Amino acid sequence: MTAELVRGQNHPLSQSRLEIRISAGTPVAAAAALSDENGRIHGTEWVAHPGAPVQPGLEVSRQAAADHRLAVDLDAMTDAVHRVSVLLALPAPDGGAGPSRFGSVAAPFVAVTGLDGTEVASYTITGLDLESAVIALELYRRQGAWKVRAVGQGYAGGLAELFVDQGLSEAAQLASGIDEAVARGL
Numbered sequence: 001m002t003a004e005l006v007r008g009q010n011h012p013l014s015q016s017r018l019e020i021r022i023s024a025g026t027p028v029a030a031a032a033a034l035s036d037e038n039g040r041i042h043g044t045e046w047v048a049h050p051g052a053p054v055q056p057g058l059e060v061s062r063q064a065a066a067d068h069r070l071a072v073d074l075d076a077m078t079d080a081v082h083r084v085s086v087l088l089a090l091p092a093p094d095g096g097a098g099p100s101r102f103g104s105v106a107a108p109f110v111a112v113t114g115l116d117g118t119e120v121a122s123y124t125i126t127g128l129d130l131e132s133a134v135i136a137l138e139l140y141r142r143q144g145a146w147k148v149r150a151v152g153q154g155y156a157g158g159l160a161e162l163f164v165d166q167g168l169s170e171a172a173q174l175a176s177g178i179d180e181a182v183a184r185g186l
Contacts, residue, residue: 002111002119005137005150011121013074013139013146018120019113020070020086022136025106026099027064029182031087031159032072033166034058036080040167044174047163051181058084063185064091072139074146083140085151085166086110088125089133089159092179102154103129110136112148123150130156 003011022030031049035041048055050062057076061068072084088108090099099105102125111122123137131154138149155161159178163171 003121005121005123005148007123007127007150007152010147010149013112013120013148015114015120016074016146017115018072018074018139019115019117020068020072020137021111021113022068022070022086022088022108023110024066024088024108027066027091028068028108029064029089029091029178030060030068030070031089031178032058032060032070033083033085033087033163034077034081035083035085035166037082039083041163042080044168044170044177047168047174049174049178049181050185051177057081062181064182074139077141081141083138085138086136087133087159087162088136089162089178091182092158100132101129101156102131102134108134108136112137112139121148121150123152125152127152128154130154132156132158133162135162 034046048060057073059071134154135151159175
């Protein structure tokens, strides 16, 4: 049975190899950030994104798309990793092409599934307006077990603001690098 999550709700995960499926009404860039028990990202190498799509236990799409599948293997995460945050961002508008805020597009939908496609938990990210980047959900380790939490925290300042909030000192450079990788992939 699928758990349909609301913002802030969590659900236990019984599988370690998962897919995160993202559906949006418009192309979005998907990324995933690994963080410690305090929610801090230790460097750009802790972020899988279109320009660096593979990290241990994690693989994201190389381009912006309306549908994504991220591969996650929680058993492959190092002991230092306590959270895997799934990030969505609208590609930087190029001469006015494409939306610049989530409030002007259909609410993104995120589902956590087993490798066989069986849905474990899902979350429709509602209530966004001026935001151009959002932490959709997070997989987190608590007392030796993994859970999923619906987050839905948006950032009007885009990925740079999101990464600053996560304690990453190279936030602007990483956000710019992701924008460039997405532009090449489009």
